[in-house]
Amino acid sequence: MKKRTWRVALAVVPLSAFASLASHAASLPTPSGAAIEVPSFIDVDEAFHRATAGRPLDTALLTFAANELRPVSSGGGDSGGGIIDEDVVPIEEVTGSTTTVRLLPIAGVAPEVARELHRRVALLELLLGALRSYREPEGAPPGRGDEVLQMASTAHLELFVAHSIAFLEGQTREEKCLSYQRAIEHARYVGFGADFGLPVPVRAGWETLLEEARTFHAGPFADQIPANLCAMRKAVRKAEVESMLRAGIDQRIRARVEAEIDATSQSLAEKERQYAAALRDSAVELPTREIFLLKKTVEDTATLYEFVERDTLGLERAPATTPPGQPLMTRLRAKRGEIDRIRNNASAAGVDADVAAARATLERHAALLAAVVESLREIANTPGLDWATQEKLGVCATIPGALTPENFGEYAGRVDACLTEAARAYAALKDEAGVSDPTRTAFVEKVAGLSKAYIGYINSL
Numbered sequence: 001m002k003k004r005t006w007r008v009a010l011a012v013v014p015l016s017a018f019a020s021l022a023s024h025a026a027s028l029p030t031p032s033g034a035a036i037e038v039p040s041f042i043d044v045d046e047a048f049h050r051a052t053a054g055r056p057l058d059t060a061l062l063t064f065a066a067n068e069l070r071p072v073s074s075g076g077g078d079s080g081g082g083i084i085d086e087d088v089v090p091i092e093e094v095t096g097s098t099t100t101v102r103l104l105p106i107a108g109v110a111p112e113v114a115r116e117l118h119r120r121v122a123l124l125e126l127l128l129g130a131l132r133s134y135r136e137p138e139g140a141p142p143g144r145g146d147e148v149l150q151m152a153s154t155a156h157l158e159l160f161v162a163h164s165i166a167f168l169e170g171q172t173r174e175e176k177c178l179s180y181q182r183a184i185e186h187a188r189y190v191g192f193g194a195d196f197g198l199p200v201p202v203r204a205g206w207e208t209l210l211e212e213a214r215t216f217h218a219g220p221f222a223d224q225i226p227a228n229l230c231a232m233r234k235a236v237r238k239a240e241v242e243s244m245l246r247a248g249i250d251q252r253i254r255a256r257v258e259a260e261i262d263a264t265s266q267s268l269a270e271k272e273r274q275y276a277a278a279l280r281d282s283a284v285e286l287p288t289r290e291i292f293l294l295k296k297t298v299e300d301t302a303t304l305y306e307f308v309e310r311d312t313l314g315l316e317r318a319p320a321t322t323p324p325g326q327p328l329m330t331r332l333r334a335k336r337g338e339i340d341r342i343r344n345n346a347s348a349a350g351v352d353a354d355v356a357a358a359r360a361t362l363e364r365h366a367a368l369l370a371a372v373v374e375s376l377r378e379i380a381n382t383p384g385l386d387w388a389t390q391e392k393l394g395v396c397a398t399i400p401g402a403l404t405p406e407n408f409g410e411y412a413g414r415v416d417a418c419l420t421e422a423a424r425a426y427a428a429l430k431d432e433a434g435v436s437d438p439t440r441t442a443f444v445e446k447v448a449g450l451s452k453a454y455i456g457y458i459n460s461l
Contacts, residue, residue: 039130040137041144047130048151048203051123056154056209057161061109062216065164068107069224104176104229107168121162124155131155150201156189157202161213164221177230183221192217304420312423312451366404373403375450376418382443385425392421422447 039047108114131152136145163183170176187193190200192214202210311317315328326334342354380396396418399411408415426447429440 039134041140041148044127044130044134044148044151047123047127048155051120051127051155052158056206057120057158059209059212061113061161061165062212064109065168066216066220068105068168069220104173105168106171109165117162117165120158124159127155128152146201150203153190153201154203154206156186157206157210157213160186160190160192160217161209164216167225173229180225180229187217193222300420303424304416307420307423362405369403369405369408370401372450373399373401373415375446376422379422379443379446379450380418382446385443389425393418393425395421
């Protein structure tokens with residue numbers, strides 16, 4: 001297949017573009033400034049002479065167009081290399097097994113000829129607009145209507161030639177299609193291709209152009225321009241085809257990948273739900289509060305155990321006095337044995353004396369117990385202690401001031417808890433107390449004083 005292309009040699013606006021504007025010329029004002037609404041015969045005749053200058057188009061234009069439309073033409077004007085839509089646009093005619101491919105040529109006339117065509121097309125479009133509004137007045141001379149008809153046919157004839165040239169100038173299939181359709185419309189007005197064969201009335205001097213145009217229309221125009229020009233599909237380059245195929249492949253790959261991702265996401269979502277359910281079922285609730293309470297109880301018990309094991313109160317171990325005394329339990333056992341001997345051997349008067357002595361000792365114990373409770377409450381209320389120590393020593397405030405040997409059993413637990421917390425706070429603060437911390441020093445001194453007073457009382461029994 002041999003490619004034929006031409007370069008446009010015009011440096012002005014193409015006829016096809018200018019003709020699309022001239023189609024609205026019927027509503028434009030004339031050069032004199034007056035709008036043509038109901039023109040007279042003089043108006044349309046002047047418009048015709050203004051457009052044509054009284055002479056037809058050069059038939060060389062039809063020869064140029066015929067040469068450019070022939071398949072084996074060597075080109076005309078300033079033709080050269082060029083393409084349509086940056087590629088060749090083929091027209092395929094399939095007959096049996098034979099495929100014929102034709103190319104749409106691109107060619108242009110000389111610039112001065114093109115300018116004249118531009119001017120002529122615009123003014124002829126104005127003329128046709130005026131003729132559409134023209135009405136034959138009453139009393140018009142005979143033959144006036146024939147002259148108007150000749151004027152209209154001549155205008156359509158020249159516009160057919162002009163749009164045939166514009167077809168060659170078209171750079172794209174769309175431009176060529178527009179010029180081709182306009183040329184066909186004007187050809188119908190002058191009866192080209194009609195079967196009735198009636199003569200076409202044109203102005204005198206345009207007969208040769210009419211015959212040349214008829215021959216051109218029946219020959220190269222009909223043979224070399226495809227009838228389905230406006231239905232042709234736009235050709236694309238190999239790179240564009242590859243790009244479209246690549247885009248299609250990418251789209252298919254993207255769709256497949258997205259489908260796989262969706263399937264995987266759904267599968268993972270199901271596994272996530274399963275793992276979450278398994279994790280929820282395997283959750284173990286820890287009794288945190290009970291654990292902390294148990295830890296506190298163990299710590300408190302350990303402190304109390306250490307308090308008892310070390311015999312801080314000197315119940316089983318002799319207190320560190322000078323001279324060393326006996327443990328309280330040893331003296332209580334001795335006192336109990338003495339009381340038993342007294343009961344067995346003493347007289348009634350002696351027993352009464354011992355009972356009175358025992359009651360006096362009991363009263364001393366009650367007084368000491370009340371003093372100890374008062375001292376413990378005073379120790380618990382020592383100002384300046386930290387919040388944690390104050391909270392722990394708060395149990396001391398729950399011991400009633402009227403504590404007696406008779407109700408001691410009811411409040412013994414609180415007394416033990418108060419002594420335990422006081423002993424723990426004493427052990428924690430006695431090594432830290434110093435001159436710089438009078439609060440801690442006061443607390444340690446109060447506890448130490450209570451312990452010494454208690455031990456002194458025990459030794460005095």
